[in-house]
Amino acid sequence: MEIVRLWAPIAIAAAVFLWNIVQYRAGARKAELDELREDLKELDGKFEEEKKAGNDSRSAVATRLTAIEGEFKHMPDAASANRTEMALVEVRGQLAVLNERLQPVAAISERLQEFLLEEAKEKRGRT
Numbered sequence: 001m002e003i004v005r006l007w008a009p010i011a012i013a014a015a016v017f018l019w020n021i022v023q024y025r026a027g028a029r030k031a032e033l034d035e036l037r038e039d040l041k042e043l044d045g046k047f048e049e050e051k052k053a054g055n056d057s058r059s060a061v062a063t064r065l066t067a068i069e070g071e072f073k074h075m076p077d078a079a080s081a082n083r084t085e086m087a088l089v090e091v092r093g094q095l096a097v098l099n100e101r102l103q104p105v106a107a108i109s110e111r112l113q114e115f116l117l118e119e120a121k122e123k124r125g126r127t
Contacts, residue, residue, distance in 0.1 A: 076084065
């Protein structure tokens with residue numbers, strides 16, 4: 001019993017000391033956990049803002065893409081562009097033929113104009 005009386009206060013003091021250390025560390029961890037919770041709340045708010053901005057950005061891209069698709073529907077495809085090119089080649093050929101056929105008519109017109117000018121000079125000279 002004498003040993004218990006001697007060692008009991010020491011054991012109790014050691015237990016109180018260890019209890020204080022455990023409580024101090026738990027309090028420190030609680031403060032750290034509270035800080036982490038605050039940081040998580042801030043990050044969650046930022047994440048929501050970025051998510052909203054990303055949704056807005058995707059909406060804008062989708063709108064622009066829809067507008068571009070609408071414009072492409074009105075554009076000719078490769079086959080119709082090829083048909084247009086072939087038609088232009090045909091028109092060029094026809095214009096070349098028409099140009100050659102009109103050259104004699106142009107020459108006649110020039111000779112007629114010269115004739116009329118000479119006749120007008122002769123009439124002036126007579127009068």
